[in-house]
Amino acid sequence: xxxxxxxxxxxxxxxxxxxxxxxxxxxxxxxxxxxxxxxxxxxxxxxxxxxxxxxxxxxxxxxxxxxxxxxxxxxxxxxxxxxxxxxxxxxxxxxxxxxxxxxxxxxxxxxxxxxxxxxxxxxxxxxxxxxxxxxxxxxxxxxxxxxxxxxxxxxxxxxxxxxxxxxxxxxxxxxxxxxxxxxxxxxxxxxxxxxxxxxxxxxxxxxxxxxxxxxxxxxxxxxxxxxxxxxxxxxxxxxxxxxxxxxxxxxxxxxxxxxxxxxxxxxxxxxxxxxxxxxxxxxxxxxxxxxxxxxxxxxxxxxxxxxxxxxxxxxxxxxxxxx
Amino acid sequence: xxxxxxxxxxxxxxxxxxxxxxxxxxxxxxxxxxxxxxxxxxxxxxxxxxxxxxxxxxxxxxxxxxxxxxxxxxxxxxxxxxxxxxxxxxxxxxxxxxxxxxxxxxxxxxxxxxxxxxxxxxxxxxxxxxxxxxxxxxxxxxxxxxxxxxxxxxxxxxxxxxxxxxxxxxxxxxxxxxxxxxxxxxxxxxxxxxxxxxxxxxxxxxxxxxxxxxxxxxxxxxxxxxxxxxxxxxxxxxxxxxxxxxxxxxxxxxxxxxxxxxxxxxxxxxxxxxxxxxxxxxxxxxxxxxxxxxxxxxxxxxxxxxxxxxxxxxxxxxxxxxxxxxxxxxxxxxxxxxxxxxxxxxxxxxxxxxxxxxxxxxxxxxxxxxxxxxxxxxxxxxxxxxxxxxxxxxxxxxxxxxxxxxxxxxxxxxxxxxxxxxxxxxxxxxxxxxxxxxxxxxxxxxxxxxxxxxxxxxxxxxxxxxxxxxxxxxxxxxxxxxxxxxxxxxxxxxxxxxxxxxxxxxxxxxxxxxxxxxxxxxxxxxxxxxxxxxxxxxxxxxxxxxxxxxxxxx
Numbered sequence: 081x082x083x084x085x086x087x088x089x090x091x092x093x094x095x096x097x098x099x100x101x102x103x104x105x106x107x108x109x110x111x112x113x114x115x116x117x118x119x120x121x122x123x124x125x126x127x128x129x130x131x132x133x134x135x136x137x138x139x140x141x142x143x144x145x146x147x148x149x150x151x152x153x154x155x156x157x158x159x160x161x162x163x164x165x166x167x168x169x170x171x172x173x174x175x176x177x178x179x180x181x182x183x184x185x186x187x188x189x190x191x192x193x194x195x196x197x198x199x200x201x202x203x204x205x206x207x208x209x210x211x212x213x214x215x216x217x218x219x220x221x222x223x224x225x226x227x228x229x230x231x232x233x234x235x236x237x238x239x240x241x242x243x244x245x246x247x248x249x250x251x252x253x254x255x256x257x258x259x260x261x262x263x264x265x266x267x268x269x270x271x272x273x274x275x276x277x278x279x280x281x282x283x284x285x286x287x288x289x290x291x292x293x294x295x296x297x298x299x300x301x302x303x304x305x306x307x308x309x310x311x312x313x314x315x316x317x318x319x320x321x322x323x324x325x326x327x328x329x330x331x332x333x334x335x336x337x338x339x340x341x342x343x344x345x346x347x348x349x350x351x352x353x354x355x356x357x358x359x360x361x362x363x364x365x366x367x368x369x370x371x372x373x374x375x376x377x378x379x380x381x382x383x384x385x386x387x388x389x390x391x392x393x394x395x396x397x398x399x400x401x402x403x
Numbered sequence: 404x405x406x407x408x409x410x411x412x413x414x415x416x417x418x419x420x421x422x423x424x425x426x427x428x429x430x431x432x433x434x435x436x437x438x439x440x441x442x443x444x445x446x447x448x449x450x451x452x453x454x455x456x457x458x459x460x461x462x463x464x465x466x467x468x469x470x471x472x473x474x475x476x477x478x479x480x481x482x483x484x485x486x487x488x489x490x491x492x493x494x495x496x497x498x499x500x501x502x503x504x505x506x507x508x509x510x511x512x513x514x515x516x517x518x519x520x521x522x523x524x525x526x527x528x529x530x531x532x533x534x535x536x537x538x539x540x541x542x543x544x545x546x547x548x549x550x551x552x553x554x555x556x557x558x559x560x561x562x563x564x565x566x567x568x569x570x571x572x573x574x575x576x577x578x579x580x581x582x583x584x585x586x587x588x589x590x591x592x593x594x595x596x597x598x599x600x601x602x603x604x605x606x607x608x609x610x611x612x613x614x615x616x617x618x619x620x621x622x623x624x625x626x627x628x629x630x631x632x633x634x635x636x637x638x639x640x641x642x643x644x645x646x647x648x649x650x651x652x653x654x655x656x657x658x659x660x661x662x663x664x665x666x667x668x669x670x671x672x673x674x675x676x677x678x679x680x681x682x683x684x685x686x687x688x689x690x691x692x693x694x695x696x697x698x699x700x701x702x703x704x705x706x707x708x709x710x711x712x713x714x715x716x717x718x719x720x721x722x723x724x725x726x727x728x729x730x731x732x733x734x735x736x737x738x739x740x741x742x743x744x745x746x747x748x749x750x751x752x753x754x755x756x757x758x759x760x761x762x763x764x765x766x767x768x769x770x771x772x773x774x775x776x777x778x779x780x781x782x783x784x785x786x787x788x789x790x791x792x793x794x795x796x797x798x799x800x801x802x803x804x805x806x807x808x809x810x811x812x813x814x815x816x817x818x819x820x821x822x823x824x825x826x827x828x829x830x831x832x833x834x835x836x837x838x839x840x841x842x843x844x845x846x847x848x849x850x851x852x853x854x855x856x857x858x859x860x861x862x863x864x865x866x867x868x869x870x871x872x873x874x875x876x877x878x879x880x881x882x883x884x885x886x887x888x889x890x891x892x893x894x895x896x897x898x899x900x901x902x903x904x905x906x907x908x909x910x911x912x913x914x915x916x917x918x919x920x921x922x923x924x925x926x927x928x929x930x931x932x933x934x935x936x937x938x939x940x941x942x943x944x945x946x947x948x949x950x951x952x953x954x955x956x957x
Contacts, residue, residue: 083486083489083505083508083511084482084485084486084489084511084515085485085486085488085489085515087477087516087518089472106489106492110503110505111486111489111504111505111506112489113486113488113489115474115475115488115518116474117472117473117474117475118473119472119473123472126469127469127472127477130469132469132470132472132477132516133477133516134516153516352513352514352515354482354511354513355515
C-alpha cells in the first residue's frame, strides 16, 4: 500500500509545479504528501546527496556521471533525472502606456548592462516602430541569484549572435548587470509593481496577467510569451533519453524558447524499500495528465512533450529496480 | 458529617497536597478527554511538535549542520511520525470530517526524514513528551504523547490553583483563575505543543509568587506555593525562548500587585532565597538554550509561502501598529477557536465568556482607588504592548504570525490580578449571590461541554450550514477512541465535578446540585464568613475537606 510523505528541496522555479503535482498526487493517493522547500537548485542537490531529501527539483539536468555518484538515501544505483515541466521565463515591464513591446537579445543585454537607459532609446524604438515610447528611465531589477530564471536568460543571451554575454556562473548574472538585489522573485514582482519604468526577469507563473511580458526575438522572429507558442517550442524540441535521464530541449525556431525545464531527480533505488513504491507513485502521478494540467492551470507550467512524458514514465517505473 | 468542619488533625496528608492531587486528577481528566476527542494532528502545529519530540528523545537535540531548510529542520524519526503532516486533510476546512486522514500504522517504523519547524525550541518538554515513542508505535504512541503532555499541564494548573487557595481571602482570585480556564485553554492542554505548558506554568508561577508575597511575614506557611514558584519557573524558562518573556511579565505583574516594600522584604527571606537559588540553574539553562538556538547552523533557504510571509523592507512601526490595532481581534481566540483556528466555539459559548470576561475587566474601573489596581493596570498594558513588541520583532522575517493562543499566559495572569484586586471586597456567599452564582456556574459548565461536543461534531461529521447534530448519531464519518458519545458524557461529568468543587469551595455548605438543609447551611456560612472577616488564611478544612468528599453530606 502506498502511503507516506516525500521531502524535496530544490529550485524556486519548481515550487509552483511541485505544489500542483503534490495536490494532485494527494487527491489520488490517500495519505500521500509532499513537503517541498524552494531553497535553490544547488542546495537541493546537496540535500539530495546528503540524504536530507527524497528528491530534488531544478532547472537543469544533472549529468549522468554525477547521478551515478549520488548516494544519500539512494543505494549505489545512483539517481535518475526526469523532465517534468516547462516554466516559461519572461522579461516583465511596468511602463505606463506600453502594453506590448519587442526586444531582441542585443537590446535586452544592453538594457541589463545599463547601456540603454531610457525607454525611448533609438535601439528600442527601432524594434517598435508603431509603439510610442515614453522618455522614462529604465529601472532594471535583477535577482542576485543563483536562480533558474537567470540561467534561462543567460543561456538565451549567450547563444544569441552579436551578444557577448559571459556570466561567471550559469545561474547568476554577469557582474555588470544593473539593479542586482537580494530580493526573492515575489518581492521583486512587488517592487516592479510599484516602479514606473521598471524591468525584471521573472518566471511566467509570477508574470501571469499582472505584468506586460515583452516579445522576444528568436531566430529573427518576435514571439510572445504565451502558452501556445511555448508548447510549439516544446513539441519541436529534442528529447534525449539515457538510462538515467530524460532531457527536454526547446526549439526556439518553432516558438517562444525562453523557459526553464524543470527536472525532478530521484533515486534509482532507495535504501528503504517503501520509499521506492512511494516515489514511483509520485513520479507516475506528476507525469500524469491530471497533475500536468493542474501545474499548467495553477502555475503556468507547461507539460513536456508527449515523447518526454512517455519516456519519463518508463524511467519512473524502473525506480526500485537494482542495477 | 459536616463538610466544612471536617477535622484534619492527625491526617497523614497535608491539605495542599490533597487539594493538589484532586485538582491534578480533575485537570488530567479534562485535558485527557480533549486529547482523545481531537483527531491526530488536530491541534495547531501538532505535527511539527510531535516530530520534534520524537527526534529529541532519539538524541537529536541540537540542529545539526546541513539539516536546516526553508520549510523547517530535517530530523530522522520513525516513518509513522515523519508522515504526520499528511494527516491534515481536514485542517482549515471545518466542513471536512476527520475520516479523510490516513491511518497511522504501528509497523511503519523505518527511519525517515521528518520536517519540523520547532527545532529551535527548548528540548525539555519534547524529551518528556517523546518518551512513549521509544516503547510504543503508531497512533497509540501519539495518544500517549498527548496524555503525558496533558498530565504535565494538569500538574501545573493544579499547582497554580492550589497555591491560590493559600491566599488570604482567596475566593475572588480562585474564581477569576477559573474563569480564565476557557475552553481554549483546556483544548490546548490536550495537544502536543509547549504552548499549553507555557500557559499552565505561567499560571502556576504567578499564583505561587503572589501567594508568597501575600504571606510575606511568614513564608513558612506557604512552602508549597514557594515550591510551585520554583518548579514552574524552571519549567517555564525551559519551555520556549518566548516563555522567558512570560516569566518576566508574571514577575512584574506580581510585584505590581503588592507594595514594593513587601517584595523587597520577601526577597530577603531565607526560604525565598533558597527557592530562588533552586531556580537559578534552571533559568540559566533556559538562557543558555536561547543562546545556542540563536547561534545554530544557518538556514540554507527562506521559509516558503504559507510558512512565512516576510516583509523585509517594511517599517517596523507598521507591524507594531497593526498588532495594536488587532489586539482585541484575538479575544475570540482566548475563549475558543479550536482545531487549526478553523473551529470557533458556538456563539453561546462566546457570548457567555465574553460577558463574564468583560465584567471582570471592567470591575477595576469601578472600584476605587484606581491606584490600588497597579497589578491589573500593568498586566493590561502588557497584554496590549508585549505581543505587539514581539510581533514587531518578527514582522520583517516572518510576517504577521501572531495568534491569540500565544498570549494566553498573559490573559490568565491578567484575570488573576483582577481577582487579587477584588479581595478588598467581601465575597458575597449567601442569598441572591448564591442563586445567581449557581445559575452562572451551570451555564459555564454547560458551555464547557457544549464547546467540547461542538468540536467533536466538527470532526465526526463536519460543520455544515445545516444543523447536523442528528447526523452525529445517525451517520458519523469519524469516531474518536471510545466514541464521541462516551467522551461527551465523561466530559460533562468532569466539568460538572469541576464546577461543583469550585462552587462548594466558594460557597461552603452549598451545592450546585441541590441545597443542603437550612440549618447546615447557616452553620457553614457563618463559619465561612467569620473566617474571611478576620482576614485569616482559609482554614485547612475550608478547602481540603470539601475537595475529596465528592458529594454533599446532608
